[in-house]
Amino acid sequence: MSNIDNSGVLCINKLSAANLGDVTKLHAAVYGKTPAPGFFERKYNTAYASAEHIGFIAYNRQIKPIAFYGVIPCFMLIDGKEVLCAQSADTMTHPDYRNKGLFVELAKRTFELCTQSGIKFLFGFPNQNSLPGFVNKLDWQMTAQMDCFVIPVKTIPLAKLVAKLPVLKRLYTGYTTMILRKYRSPKSGISSTVLNEGFDGLSRNDGYLQNKTYSHTKVISINNAQIWIKINSGLIIGDLSVTPANFAGTIDNLIKLAQKLGLQQIQYHTSRGTQLHELFAERYKAINSFPVIFKDLGSGIPTDSIRFTFADIDIF
Incomplete structure (x- = not known):
């Protein structure tokens, strides 16, 4: 956690079937509403792509989830051939822990995990508030506008x-x-x-x-x-x-x-x-x-x- 101001941060754990419920808890804290039962369990169940639960959760010293970043593996048809890639999906930080570098830290760890999992590139559709962070801090390229x-x-x-x-x-x-x-x-x-x-x-x-x-x-x-x-x-x-x-x-x-x-x-x-x-x-x-953004993973x-x-x- 050397790249973040880890005041109040206890640990950062890889997303798994066991801790997906913590993503639901964080969503409720950030947005004030709880998703339907099993929502995130289904969303991040991408075993069909031979890569699943790609993301990280940060916890505070009370072991409460305070930040999350996750991507969804899938296949892109390029010249008729399936290429393993992933869509940038949920980005959440508890209001009490914003502006501490957690988003960037979790994203970088996720990108490393993507490379280890055989994911070739990432794509996403951020809102205007998130776009500068992806482009300026994480080196994504904006290629088009829908x-x-x-x-x-x-x-x-x-x-x-x-x-x-x-x-x-x-x-x-x-x-x-x-x-x-x-x-x-x-x-x-x-x-x-x-x-x-x-x-x-x-x-x-x-x-x-x-x-x-x-x-x-x-x-x-x-x-x-x-x-x-x-x-x-x-x-x-x-x-x-x-x-x-x-x-x-x-x-x-x-x-x-x-x-x-x-x-x-x-x-x-x-x-x-x-x-x-x-x-x-x-x-x-x-x-x-x-906006349509991409990040090549080499x-x-x-x-x-x-x-x-x-x-x-x-x-x-």
């Missing part, structure tokens, strides 16, 4: 009402399940659409989709299109398999579905230069979204042809 498209929907704001009255949540969940039943696909996800355009992108294999079950998402079929969605404050599109000819009709039908669900907007994030970006940009304004593997959709980001 765009967001927001489609307003005129409807009774059922989702907002439920958020204010949690007692209605179960009723609303049952209602959404009933409405979506006619659209549901048995699939748990869809292949990355950027791969169909000659770009490199994430391999959404069976292991990846099983890991992704930490988040409540659904695949629906509308207008002969396959849409991977998540219902949050709006209808969030993770990825969309649709032909250009069917795009307008699919979006119009998706707006009608959002109206039934009481969702006031549809949202989609994607890399620039993709076909879906062009199709959305013809109808809606592009808004700057997540592999020299080119990443300039990699593209992403919102389904690739760990918060989807």
Whole structure:
């Protein structure tokens, strides 16, 4: 711990199945809410990639978790071949222990563990507050900027009402399940659409989709299109398999579905230069979204042809 002001820091331990519960405790202390049971256990269970529990937790002298940094191993398809990489995921520091160098220390240890685990490079989508730390202190490279498209929907704001009255949540969940039943696909996800355009992108294999079950998402079929969605404050599109000819009709039908669900907007994030970006940009304004950053771990593997959709980001 020579690189940090370790006042109050007792130890730093590698993430494991045994201490994942401490990540949940830290999340509650930092954000004021507790994730669903088993959330982090599922999120960091990436045994399918032959690398799991990649991260570190710092503890104070009372053996309470005070900081965490973790990455999610996965495979990137580059020139049609799977390459082991990892997405930078959760970064948390207890308010009482910020500005002590813990984030940098935990990140550097995680990068060393990644190299030992055969991970070739890292990628991430930090918010604007975290971006300077990754770039200036940890030598990540920002290579691109994703765009967001927001489609307003005129409807009774059922989702907002439920958020204010949690007692209605179960009723609303049952209602959404009933409405979506006619659209549901048995699939748990869809292949990355950027791969169909000659770009490199994430391999959404069976292991990846099983890991992704930490988040409540659904695949629906509308207008002969396959849409991977998540219902949050709006209808969030993770990825969309649709032909250009069917795009307008699919979006119009998706707006009608959002109206039934009481969702006031549809949202989609994607890399620039993709076909879906062009199709959305013809109808809606592009808004700057997540920065895309990479950190090579000595592999020299080119990443300039990699593209992403919102389904690739760990918060989807």
